[in-house]
Amino acid sequence: MSRPVHRSLKEKQRQEREELILHVVEDVLLEKGYRDTSMDEIANRVGIAKGTLYLHFAKKEDLMVAFFEREMQKILSTIDQPLPADMSAQAKLEVIVHAMYSDPSGKRGDLLYILFNSEDFKITLKEKSATTLTRISDKVLSYLEEGKQRNEFDPHIPTIIMLNSFFSVLSPRAHRRLFQSGEYSHMDVMRYVERIYFRGIGGRLPVEDL
Amino acid sequence: MSRPVHRSLKEKQRQEREELILHVVEDVLLEKGYRDTSMDEIANRVGIAKGTLYLHFAKKEDLMVAFFEREMQKILSTIDQPLPADMSAQAKLEVIVHAMYSDPSGKRGDLLYILFNSEDFKITLKEKSATTLTRISDKVLSYLEEGKQRNEFDPHIPTIIMLNSFFSVLSPRAHRRLFQSGEYSHMDVMRYVERIYFRGIGGRLPVEDL
Amino acid sequence: MSRPVHRSLKEKQRQEREELILHVVEDVLLEKGYRDTSMDEIANRVGIAKGTLYLHFAKKEDLMVAFFEREMQKILSTIDQPLPADMSAQAKLEVIVHAMYSDPSGKRGDLLYILFNSEDFKITLKEKSATTLTRISDKVLSYLEEGKQRNEFDPHIPTIIMLNSFFSVLSPRAHRRLFQSGEYSHMDVMRYVERIYFRGIGGRLPVEDL
Amino acid sequence: MSRPVHRSLKEKQRQEREELILHVVEDVLLEKGYRDTSMDEIANRVGIAKGTLYLHFAKKEDLMVAFFEREMQKILSTIDQPLPADMSAQAKLEVIVHAMYSDPSGKRGDLLYILFNSEDFKITLKEKSATTLTRISDKVLSYLEEGKQRNEFDPHIPTIIMLNSFFSVLSPRAHRRLFQSGEYSHMDVMRYVERIYFRGIGGRLPVEDL
DNA sequence: GATGAATGAGCGTTCATTCAT
DNA sequence: AATGAATGAACGCTCATTCAT
Numbered sequence: 074m075s076r077p078v079h080r081s082l083k084e085k086q087r088q089e090r091e092e093l094i095l096h097v098v099e100d101v102l103l104e105k106g107y108r109d110t111s112m113d114e115i116a117n118r119v120g121i122a123k124g125t126l127y128l129h130f131a132k133k134e135d136l137m138v139a140f141f142e143r144e145m146q147k148i149l150s151t152i153d154q155p156l157p158a159d160m161s162a163q164a165k166l167e168v169i170v171h172a173m174y175s176d177p178s179g180k181r182g183d184l185l186y187i188l189f190n191s192e193d194f195k196i197t198l199k200e201k202s203a204t205t206l207t208r209i210s211d212k213v214l215s216y217l218e219e220g221k222q223r224n225e226f227d228p229h230i231p232t233i234i235m236l237n238s239f240f241s242v243l244s245p246r247a248h249r250r251l252f253q254s255g256e257y258s259h260m261d262v263m264r265y266v267e268r269i270y271f272r273g274i275g276g277r278l279p280v281e282d283l
Numbered sequence: 284m285s286r287p288v289h290r291s292l293k294e295k296q297r298q299e300r301e302e303l304i305l306h307v308v309e310d311v312l313l314e315k316g317y318r319d320t321s322m323d324e325i326a327n328r329v330g331i332a333k334g335t336l337y338l339h340f341a342k343k344e345d346l347m348v349a350f351f352e353r354e355m356q357k358i359l360s361t362i363d364q365p366l367p368a369d370m371s372a373q374a375k376l377e378v379i380v381h382a383m384y385s386d387p388s389g390k391r392g393d394l395l396y397i398l399f400n401s402e403d404f405k406i407t408l409k410e411k412s413a414t415t416l417t418r419i420s421d422k423v424l425s426y427l428e429e430g431k432q433r434n435e436f437d438p439h440i441p442t443i444i445m446l447n448s449f450f451s452v453l454s455p456r457a458h459r460r461l462f463q464s465g466e467y468s469h470m471d472v473m474r475y476v477e478r479i480y481f482r483g484i485g486g487r488l489p490v491e492d493l
Numbered sequence: 494m495s496r497p498v499h500r501s502l503k504e505k506q507r508q509e510r511e512e513l514i515l516h517v518v519e520d521v522l523l524e525k526g527y528r529d530t531s532m533d534e535i536a537n538r539v540g541i542a543k544g545t546l547y548l549h550f551a552k553k554e555d556l557m558v559a560f561f562e563r564e565m566q567k568i569l570s571t572i573d574q575p576l577p578a579d580m581s582a583q584a585k586l587e588v589i590v591h592a593m594y595s596d597p598s599g600k601r602g603d604l605l606y607i608l609f610n611s612e613d614f615k616i617t618l619k620e621k622s623a624t625t626l627t628r629i630s631d632k633v634l635s636y637l638e639e640g641k642q643r644n645e646f647d648p649h650i651p652t653i654i655m656l657n658s659f660f661s662v663l664s665p666r667a668h669r670r671l672f673q674s675g676e677y678s679h680m681d682v683m684r685y686v687e688r689i690y691f692r693g694i695g696g697r698l699p700v701e702d703l
Numbered sequence: 704m705s706r707p708v709h710r711s712l713k714e715k716q717r718q719e720r721e722e723l724i725l726h727v728v729e730d731v732l733l734e735k736g737y738r739d740t741s742m743d744e745i746a747n748r749v750g751i752a753k754g755t756l757y758l759h760f761a762k763k764e765d766l767m768v769a770f771f772e773r774e775m776q777k778i779l780s781t782i783d784q785p786l787p788a789d790m791s792a793q794a795k796l797e798v799i800v801h802a803m804y805s806d807p808s809g810k811r812g813d814l815l816y817i818l819f820n821s822e823d824f825k826i827t828l829k830e831k832s833a834t835t836l837t838r839i840s841d842k843v844l845s846y847l848e849e850g851k852q853r854n855e856f857d858p859h860i861p862t863i864i865m866l867n868s869f870f871s872v873l874s875p876r877a878h879r880r881l882f883q884s885g886e887y888s889h890m891d892v893m894r895y896v897e898r899i900y901f902r903g904i905g906g907r908l909p910v911e912d913l
Numbered sequence: 914g915a916t917g918a919a920t921g922a923g924c925g926t927t928c929a930t931t932c933a934t
Numbered sequence: 935a936a937t938g939a940a941t942g943a944a945c946g947c948t949c950a951t952t953c954a955t
Contacts, residue, residue, distance in 0.1 A: 083938095083939090087939090108318045111923080111924065111925085112924080112925060112926085113923085113924080113925090121940075121941090122940060122941045122942060123925090123926085123941085123942075124926090124927080124928085124939095124940065124941055124942065125939075125940055125941070127925095127926070127927080128938095128939065128940075131926095132925080132926085133924095133925065133926090227482075230475050230478065230479065231467070231475065233461060233466075234458065234461065234467070234472060234475045234476065234479075235479070237457045237458050237461065238452055238457070238458075238476060238479050240457065241451055241452055241454060241457035241458075242448055242451055242452040242479075242480075242483075244451060246451075247447045247448070247450060247451035248444065248447045248448075248451075251443060251444065251447065256443070257441070257444070262444060265440050265441065265444045266444065266448060268440065268483075269440065269444075269445070269448050269452075269480070269483035269484055270452075270479070270483060271483075272437075272482060272483045272484075272485070273452075273478075273479035273480055273481075273482045273483025273484075274479055274482075274483075275482070293914090321948090321949065321950085322949075322950060322951085323949075323950090326917095331915080331916090332915060332916040332917050333916085333917065333918095333950090333951090334914095334915065334916050334917060334918095334951095334952085334953085335914085335915055335916070335917095337950095337951070337952080338914070338915075341951095342950080342951085343949095343950065343951090503935090528738045531927090531928065531929085532928075532929060532930085533928075533929090536938095541936080541937090542936060542937040542938050543929090543930090543937085543938065544930095544931085544932085544935095544936065544937050544938060544939095545935080545936055545937070545938095547929095547930070547931085548935075548936075551930095552929080552930085553928095553929065553930090647902075650895050650898065650899065651887070651895065653881060653886070654878065654881065654887070654892060654895045654896065654899075655899070657877045657878045657881065658872055658877070658878075658896060658899050660877060661871055661872055661874060661876075661877035661878075662868055662871055662872040662899075662900075662903075664871060667867050667868070667870065667871035668864065668867050668868075668871075671863060671864065671867065676863075677861070677864070682864060685860050685861065685864045686864065686868060688860065688903075689860065689864075689865070689868050689872075689900070689903035689904055690872075690899070690903055691903075692857075692902060692903045692904075692905070693872075693898075693899035693900055693901075693902045693903025693904075694899055694902075694903075695902070713917095713918090717918090741944080741945065741946085742945080742946060742947080743944085743945080743946090751919075751920090752919060752920045752921060753920085753921075753946090753947085754918095754919065754920055754921065754947090754948080754949080755918075755919055755920070757946095757947070757948080758917095758918065758919075761947095762946080762947080763945095763946065763947090915955100916953105916954100916955080917953105917954105917955100918952105918953095918954095918955100919951105919952080919953085919954100920949105920950100920951085920952075920953100921949100921950105921951100922948105922949100922950100923947105923948085923949095924946105924947080924948075924949105925945105925946100925947095926944105926945080926946095927943105927944085927945075928941105928942100928943100928944095928945105929941105929942105929943100930940105930941085930942100931939105931940085931941075932937105932938105932939095932940085932941100933937100933938105933939095933940100934936100934937080934938100934939100
């Protein structure tokens with residue numbers, strides 16, 4: 074029975090390294106952006122030879138796709154759970170906002186930002202991992218529709234425009250410097266921005282403001 | 284006394300060419316994005332030698348900085364005129380929105396988008412041309428403050444957060460596909476997004492919605 | 494006394510695997526040529542690890558040398574049997590031609606072709622396995638000499654030139670497309686080419702042509 | 704009028720260097736074969752930077768195609784002149800043989816040999832420069848047909864097989880070592896091989912042999 | 914000043930070979 | 935003995951920058 078153990082050990086090590094690689098990718102992406110992230114630098118930082126990197130991911134693009142796919146899966150797994158039917162549409166959307174943007178460092182949001190804005194890469198990635206992205210986007214869309222039907226949100230604004238605004242206004246990249254300077258916490262900033270967005274689409278104000 | 288004349292003639296030609304170069308940069312940037320814009324292509328399209336390009340701008344980055352600097356100066360010159368004191372803060376901000384994003388083609392907005400998103404380039408650029416950007420930003424900031432004092436806008440939201448949201452939500456890039464698909468006009472989209480933003484910060488709804 | 498048995502068992506397995514490897518090499522060589530035959534592919538097709546391949550052959554080149562060496566040994570063993578003394582020199586040479594080039598598929602000829610033409614590889618190979626090649630070549634040489642003495646072949650042509658021409662004109666690779674297109678059978682082509690060669694060196698025409 | 708002069712000077716230098724590059728390509732190809740000829744080595748031997756090589760030829764393949772195209776054009780220009788109608792077919796073919804294979808060094812033949820045998824490269828090249836190659840081949844074909852009609856050559860042998868044999872038997876690569884060892888001159892070897900070929904296809908013997 | 918030929922560091926990718934297990 | 939993960943030198947190619955003319 075030593076074989077399976079051995080194999081799963083190897084497999085475990087492999088996955089651990091893959092994790093390590095993806096971790097480094099995250100760092101470098103955040104520092105340098107997509108185009109300036111070189112396979113050499115990733116390999117060096119991981120502490121492996123460049124060839125080894127290619128044992129895990131056959132192309133740079135594959136590596137990046139894997140990275141973002143994983144990132145989006147994390148979000149999806151958080152938001153894919155059914156929410157109570159009596160929950161307001163806004164509350165449901167707030168759950169999604171937190172899944173997407175509320176990690177302590179604010180990295181998640183920055184990465185999504187890079188994903189959505191990385192020039193040429195964007196197109197390819199969207200083709201390859203459209204599914205996961207679409208599923209997230211569809212979820213948001215359905216809650217926005219629901220909110221309009223329930224008269225939570227302004228029915229005069231096209232849902233598709235609400236959807237686009239959801240992703241652009243809530244992206245924390247824009248607000249990055251604020252919580253990096255320490256003036257506001259990441260959480261504070263997100264709360265204010267949510268308030269702007271939801272009031273903007275006709276939603277209610279948080280209780281504390283009444 | 285022929286020297287000064289000669290020199291200013293030369294100088295005029297020089298500036299004309301610089302204009303031409305920056306014009307071409309706009310085209311190529313919009314077509315290909317920052318990273319895929321090569322010095323070769325710019326020189327070719329302008330009809331000058333690559334070396335000549337480097338007489339005007341010592342580095343690719345300098346060229347890009349100059350381009351965006353000029354772009355922001357255009358905006359600044361439009362919004363720098365004093366507005367009637369009895370104009371509402373929101374109306375004043377709408378003037379700025381239109382200066383920034385409302386050219387018929389939507390090019391301006393796309394360029395600002397490229398500017399704000401061009402990976403590593405962004406950081407450098409902000410260092411070099413912070414002044415102009417700051418002056419635009421200060422203008423927006425002062426109108427936001429004014430609006431809060433006049434009770435047009437929600438005083439509970441920090442102005443700095445309103446400011447950041449102003450730039451992120453109103454960026455038309457996010458909505459690009461919408462008016463490129465023809466579903467909505469550029470103007471329609473901007474109107475809806477403005478509505479979301481201004482209502483979001485506590486502003487009034489446009490008259491038509493009352 | 495169990496050791497020798499064990500060892501010879503191991504040895505037998507080893508040789509069987511070596512056979513298997515060389516078989517696979519044949520396939521891949523024919524499909525891809527020398528340079529595009531990778532150690533990875535060979536190991537995969539054999540079903541062993543790449544490291545194991547290197548236990549048998551220390552370098553890619555060694556593997557190739559071994560393969561061609563064996564190929565030539567096969568030819569040698571066929572042509573090494575003594576032929577009837579009253580057989581004409583031409584008939585004897587035709588036996589060799591058939592040993593070298595006449596397998597149903599035409600594979601043998603293609604392999605010799607690859608051997609003789611594999612760019613840099615050729616030189617090294619000739620050094621390492623000159624012996625077997627020389628023995629084949631000597632056989633041909635002796636029959637050519639014999640034919641000249643018996644007045645079968647033109648005594649004015651240096652035997653060494655006859656020898657070189659023997660290998661070049663009879664290589665079926667040159668004629669490959671012909672029998673691959675189906676216009677002529679492999680056998681037809683070989684017969685015509687033999688006719689050209691033997692008449693060329695002064696030999697008789699086949700009976701059917703008289 | 705200095706401009707045209709200047710330009711043609713530049714152009715001249717450009718062509719001179721292109722010549723130099725193609726010369727180096729010839730050397731390296733003969734030494735290492737197609738696959739082992741690297742752009743780095745070519746550039747180094749020419750004494751220019753790698754990038755400069757790419758100013759002349761956009762891809763390795765283009766460089767190789769250019770090289771072989773030029774080589775074949777040389778042959779074509781020699782054999783494309785009309786020959787006297789009363790010349791025998793064999794004499795006409797001998798003109799072609801000399802054009803193809805009779806340079807003092809025997810390099811030409813070796814290069815054609817590399818061209819015809821360079822594994823993957825062959826296919827691409829044949830596509831790109833099929834025309835020139837076809838024109839040479841057609842010329843040979845037409846003379847062979849002519850010879851058969853005039854009863855110079857054996858009408859029982861298919862012309863296409865004569866054609867293939869023409870290129871394979873007369874390739875001097877096979878005979879390289881002979882004249883490299885000094886035993887026979889390049890010219891001697893070619894004369895003997897021609898004799899074998901032409902007698903082989905039913906042609907007459909040279910006068911000296913009667 | 915204007916040119917554009919020349920440069921060379923850097924990129925993503927491959928693969929024969931090694932070596933810890 | 936057998937494995938296959940790991941290596942790293944080498945490849946073809948690009949492009950911002952320089953510099954002789």
